[in-house]
Each structure stands twice: as structure tokens, then as C-alpha cells.
Amino acid sequence: MQYISTRGGGEPLSYCEALIEGLARDGGLAVPRTMPEVDAATLEGWRDLTYPELAAEVLGLFATDIPRDDLARMTADAYAAFPADVVPLRPIGDGITLVGLSEGPTLAFKDMAMQFLGQVLEYALERTGDVLNVLGATSGDTGSAAEHALRGKDRISVFMLSPLGRMSAFQRAQMFSLDDENIHNIAIDGVFDDCQNLVKRLAGDLEFKHAHRLGAVNSINLARITAQVVYYFWAWLRATDETGSAELSVTVPSGNFGNILSGFYAKQMGLPIRRLVLATNENNVLDEFFRTGVYRPRVAAETLATSSPSMDISKASNLERFIFELFERDASRVVSAWAELDAQGFFDAVPDQPRLSEEFGFASGTSTHADRLETIRSVHAASGDLIDPHTADGVKVAREHLEAGVPMLVLETAKPEKFAETIREALGIELQYPPEVRDMLDAPQHVTEMPDDADALRAFITASALS
Ligand SMILES: *Cc1c(COP(=O)(O)O)cnc(C)c1O
Numbered sequence: 001m002q003y004i005s006t007r008g009g010g011e012p013l014s015y016c017e018a019l020i021e022g023l024a025r026d027g028g029l030a031v032p033r034t035m036p037e038v039d040a041a042t043l044e045g046w047r048d049l050t051y052p053e054l055a056a057e058v059l060g061l062f063a064t065d066i067p068r069d070d071l072a073r074m075t076a077d078a079y080a081a082f083p084a085d086v087v088p089l090r091p092i093g094d095g096i097t098l099v100g101l102s103e104g105p106t107l108a109f110k111d112m113a114m115q116f117l118g119q120v121l122e123y124a125l126e127r128t129g130d131v132l133n134v135l136g137a138t139s140g141d142t143g144s145a146a147e148h149a150l151r152g153k154d155r156i157s158v159f160m161l162s163p164l165g166r167m168s169a170f171q172r173a174q175m176f177s178l179d180d181e182n183i184h185n186i187a188i189d190g191v192f193d194d195c196q197n198l199v200k201r202l203a204g205d206l207e208f209k210h211a212h213r214l215g216a217v218n219s220i221n222l223a224r225i226t227a228q229v230v231y232y233f234w235a236w237l238r239a240t241d242e243t244g245s246a247e248l249s250v251t252v253p254s255g256n257f258g259n260i261l262s263g264f265y266a267k268q269m270g271l272p273i274r275r276l277v278l279a280t281n282e283n284n285v286l287d288e289f290f291r292t293g294v295y296r297p298r299v300a301a302e303t304l305a306t307s308s309p310s311m312d313i314s315k316a317s318n319l320e321r322f323i324f325e326l327f328e329r330d331a332s333r334v335v336s337a338w339a340e341l342d343a344q345g346f347f348d349a350v351p352d353q354p355r356l357s358e359e360f361g362f363a364s365g366t367s368t369h370a371d372r373l374e375t376i377r378s379v380h381a382a383s384g385d386l387i388d389p390h391t392a393d394g395v396k397v398a399r400e401h402l403e404a405g406v407p408m409l410v411l412e413t414a415k416p417e418k419f420a421e422t423i424r425e426a427l428g429i430e431l432q433y434p435p436e437v438r439d440m441l442d443a444p445q446h447v448t449e450m451p452d453d454a455d456a457l458r459a460f461i462t463a464s465a466l467s
Contacts, residue, residue, distance in 0.1 A: 001064045003030040003222065006324040008331030015063040016124040018222045020132070022215060028334070029320050030222050035268045036061035038233075043271070047237050051086035052076045054237075055116070055230045061269075062226045066123070074119035078227075081105055081115065087231050089238050089409075092383040096398055098391065098412045099235045099250075106174055107415040108310070109259065110145035112231060113224035118149035118156075120223050125155040131466040132215045135202060137161045137195035140171035141310045141414070146217050151180040157466045159184045161195035161457075164449060169441065170418055176445035183446075184464055190452040193300045201454050208458065212465045219258040220317050228262030229269070235409050236271055248407040249275035251398035253308070253390040254286055257316035259411065264322060267361060274406055278364040279397035281308045281372075286316055290364040293353030295319065295337075296346035307369050307422045308389040310414070326352055326360070365397035372396070376416075376426040386431075388414040389422045 002012035009026030018030040038061070046054055055075035060068055079086050081104060088100040104111025125132055134156060136143060143160040150156050160175065164187040167175075176185050188195050203209055203216070217224070232250065239248055250273055252260040260278050267273040280287045282304045289295040298314035306312055320334065326349065327333035340347040356362045367375070375392040379385050387395065394410040402408055416423050420431045433441070450456050 001036065001062055002033045004033050005029070006031055006320050006331060006334050008335070014065040015222065015226075016065055016120075016127065019121065019124055020128075020130070020215065022218075022221065028331070029220055029318070029324075031321055031324060032062065035265065038270045040270075043233075043237075046233065047241070051082075051230075051234060052079045054234055055079070055227070058230045058233055059116070059226055062222075062229075063120070066120075070123065074123060075116065078115040078119050082111075087112075087234050087238075089235060089242070090385065092379055092385050092387075092395070094382075094399065095402055095406075096395065096408045096410055097239060098385070098387070099231065099409050100412050101231060102388075102412055102415045104145075105148045106141070106144045107418050108141050108145065109411065109413040110141055111148065113227035114145040114149040114217070116227040117217055117221060117223040118153060121150075121217070122153050122155055131155045131157075131213055133213050133461065133465040134158045134217050135161075135199055135214045135461070136216060136218065137192065137199045138175075139163065139192045139309065139312075140167050141418075142218070144171060144174040147175055147178055147183050147185075150217070151178055151183055153182060155466070157182040157184065157464070159186060159461055159464075161186050161188050161198060163187070163191050163195055164189050166191065168418075168421075170420070172445065172447075173441045173443065176447045177440050177443035179444075179446050182466075184460075185447040186457070186460065187447050187449045188452055189449070194452045198452070198454055198457055202457065202461070212461055213467070214461075218317070219256040225258060225262050225265070225318070225321075228259055229266050231411075232263050232266035232273070233271060236266075236273070239407055239409060243407045245405065245407050247272045247274045248409060249273065249277060249401065249403070250409045250411065251277040251279055251394045251401070252411050253279045253311060253394040253413045255280075255283075255311040255313040255316070257286060257318040257322065259413070261318045261321055264325075264360065264362075268325070273361065274403075275361050275363050275401060277397060277401045277408075278362060279394045280364070280366050281306045281311045281393050282366070282368055283312050283314050284366040285314050286319070287364040287366045289319075289349075290356050290362050291353075293350040293356070294346055294348055295341070297341070307372055307419070307425075308367075308393050310390055311393065323349075326355070363401050365400050367393040367396040372422065373426040376423065380427060386416040386423065386427075387412065388416045388419050390414050390419075
């Protein structure tokens with residue numbers, strides 16, 4: 001399988017090449033040249049596989065440049081840090097089943113893909129004899145998932161910027177308690193956007209970038225997108241086992257359009273998914289796009305800080321991969337849509353809007369803070385289950401799209417323990433942390449504080465980067 005750019009430029013790349021490359025050379029995103037297909041018999045044959053075995057099958061369709069035995073070893077290692085039931089399903093009533101994607105080390109769904117990325121990135125670097133210094137900015141979840149996946153790797157080091165004093169105590173502890181030599185936590189005296197801008201400045205300085213082998217593991221990373229495809233297959237196999245229904249719908253709490261894009265890929269590959277329901281919080285640019293066909297990203301200053309913070313995104317970096325399919329893989333239409341957006345602040349796919357639902361099966365909805373609290377309460381009252389605010393956004397929107405006889409899955413994107421304040425506000429209870437989490441919260445913290453200054457950051461990276 002080769003990977004081409006959504007903007008039509010550059011040479012096709014292999015999976016491992018695309019993975020190290022990050023953004024395609026023409027500024028587009030790497031997509032499979034043709035979508036792999038899975039027929040009904042193959043799908044049935046996968047019913048008895050364990051999660052890592054299924055992951056090796058599905059990822060093997062994308063990473064054809066990696067021998068199957070190597071892939072199987074990597075998926076086994078990636079999911080060894082999870083409980084035996086890597087992705088448990090639990091019904092919560094009304095025909096809704098939660099898909100537990102948050103059993104990994106940082107209690108959020110990003111571990112599912114990041115743990116595999118850690119394996120495959122080290123593997124790809126070993127092949128070429130290269131090293132990579134990962135430079136990223138985080139407001140909490142992505143940084144911790146990346147650090148837990150990349151800690152202790154020989155060929156990778158991590159420089160993760162976060163806004164000083166602006167993460168929750170839990171998020172700080174998850175990152176700063178790590179004392180691995182290859183993990184560098186840098187707290188910037190500024191807000192998340194300042195961190196992001198520093199990353200852009202250094203990554204945009206091509207000489208510095210190449211000299212210090214800087215790279216990224218952000219949500220456009222191909223390994224992350226493909227690793228996320230796996231759990232749609234897993235959830236479908238488990239849910240159809242239990243309900244006897246061959247078709248189901250899936251609701252996905254969304255921000256950067258990474259998770260639900262993987263669901264869309266699974267559907268394109270032949271997995272019988274009826275509806276893909278996209279749930280947003282108050283930052284609802286994507287809901288607007290799917291309802292109206294107009295995509296109007298907002299600037300950072302218009303992005304609201306909500307109680308489902310990992311979805312506080314107003315510009316969805318992975319949407320370009322979907323637009324490419326919407327425009328029938330015509331890269332020139334992708335390029336002109338972005339030009340339109342640059343010129344007038346939005347692009348208009350209104351004539352294509354009916355296809356979003358009819359051809360691609362998308363539906364969408366928005367949830368608010370009051371909705372999250374009410375949903376956390378009603379799920380708790382009905383089933384005794386505790387759900388986190390992001391999953392609550394999903395359940396709220398899922399309830400608006402239930403169809404008789406069609407089971408609805410909702411992806412659980414984080415554990416409630418990560419967002420204890422909102423649980424307290426909704427239910428008036430204090431969550432009890434398990435002993436390993438209490439140990440983490442009490443552990444000594446490792447972090448370097450730095451002014452919002454690109455030269456200071458350059459000097460720090462120059463002194464500590466792998467070469
Ligand atoms: C990252 C994240 C999301 C959004 O996922 P995307 O792939 O960016 O759409 C939702 N919920 C949680 C808890 C997250 O960490």
C-alpha cells in the first residue's frame with residue numbers, strides 16, 4: 001500500500017516513510033492510494049481474535065511494508081500495558097453501549113493509537129538508522145499519551161510544551177511524574193496557543209528542524225489514524241455477537257476529526273456501520289459543517305474553554321482527509337477549497353451537503369455544559385455508570401440519533417477520574433483514585449519552566465536533543 005497526498009503533490013510513500021514524514025511535502029496529508037477492503041467472510045473470520053491479533057490483521061492492510069510477524073509483535077507490546085480486555089463494551093440502557101477506549105496508562109482514548117505509534121515509530125527509525133526529537137504542545141491529554149508511549153525509547157526523545165499553571169493537577173502529574181531521560185517537560189509562561197506558536201516557529205525553521213531531526217506525533221499522524229481503525233472493527237465484532245444485529249451506528253465525541261475519520265475509513269473498508277454520529281461541545285464548527293456544508297473554522301480567541309476541554313478545537317486538522325473523499329479524490333478541489341477558506345474565512349460545500357448523510361452516513365449534534373451535567377446524572381441514575389464529560393457529549397448527541405432496531409455505540413474517550421471536578425459538579429461525589437493513581441499524584445515532578453521565548457527553547461533543544 002502506498003500513500004499519496006491530499007493535495008496531489010510529491011512521490012507516493014510507504015507506510016513507514018509516511019509515518020516519519022508527518023505532513024506530506026506539499027502541505028497535504030498522507031492517505032492510502034486505495035482504501036483496503038474487507039469482505040464479509042474475512043470479517044467473520046476475525047471474530048475469535050484477541051485485540052492485538054485483530055490489530056495486526058487490520059494494520060497489516062495499511063502497513064504492507066512491515067512483515068506480519070513484526071506487526072504482531074508490535075501490537076502485542078503496544079497493548080500489553082492494557083487490561084486483558086483491551087476494549088470492553090458496556091451497555092448503559094436505551095440501546096446504547098459504551099466502547100471502553102480509555103483503559104490505557106493515561107485514562108483516555110489517545111493511548112489506543114499512541115501506544116502503537118511508539119512501537120512502530122521506533123521500528124521505522126531502526127530500519128533507517130535515524131533518530132527523532134518529537135516537539136509538541138499540549139493542553140493535557142495528547143502530551144501525556146505521547147510521553148507514556150515514547151518513554152524509554154532509544155531513538156526518540158520528547159520535548160513537550162505545556163502552558164505553565166494551566167493544566168489540571170491530574171494532567172500535570174501524568175506528565176511531570178515521568179523521570180525517563182528521553183522525556184523533557186517544558187512549562188511555558190503563557191497559554192496553550194503560545195506553546196503551539198513556539199512549536200510552529202521552530203518546526204517552520206527548516207534548517208533548525210533538519211539539524212535537530214524534529215518531528216511530531218500529532219493527530220494527523222498516519223499511525224494514529226490507522227491504529228484507531230482497529231477498534232471500530234473490534235466493537236462491531238463484539239456488539240454484533242451480543243445483539244445479533246448486523247448493522248449498528250457509532251457516536252464519536254470529536255475535536256480534531258481524527259477518531260471519527262478512522263471510523264469513516266472502517267466504513268469505507270466495508271464494515272457495516274449505518275451512521276457515524278459526530279458529537280461536538282460548544283465549539284461546534286464540525287456540527288455546523290455536517291449540517292450546512294459550510295466549513296468556517298474559528299480563531300483561537302473564539303474558542304471557548306469548556307468542561308470537555310479535549311474537544312475545544314475550532315479547526316479540525318484531519319478534516320482534509322475527509323474532504324478529499326467528499327471531492328472524489330480530486331486534489332485540485334481540496335486545494336481550491338483551502339484557497340477559498342484563506343480568502344474569505346470559510347469554504348462552501350453546500351451542493352455536496354446531502355451526500356454527507358446519504359452517501360457517507362454522517363449525522364451530527366452539539367452538547368453544552370448543562371447537557372454534560374444532565375447526561376452524567378441520567379446515565380448514573382439509570383445504570384450506575386460514571387462517564388466523563390467528553391463521553392457525556394457523545395451520549396447526549398447519540399440519544400438524538402437513536403433508530404429502532406439499530407444498536408448505538410458511543411466511544412468512551414476518557415475516564416471520569418481525569419475530570420473529577422465536573423463529576424463533583426454533576427453528582428456531588430468525590431471520586432476515589434486507585435493506589436497507582438495516588439502514587440502518581442504524589443510522585444516528584446520533573447519540569448523545566450521557560451519564558452515564551454523561541455531562542456530559549458532553541459538553546460534547550462540544542463543542548464538535549466538526540467543526534
Ligand atoms: C482528543 C480527544 C477527543 C477528540 O478526538 P479527535 O480525534 O481530536 O476528534 C475527545 N475526547 C477526548 C477525551 C480526547 O482526549
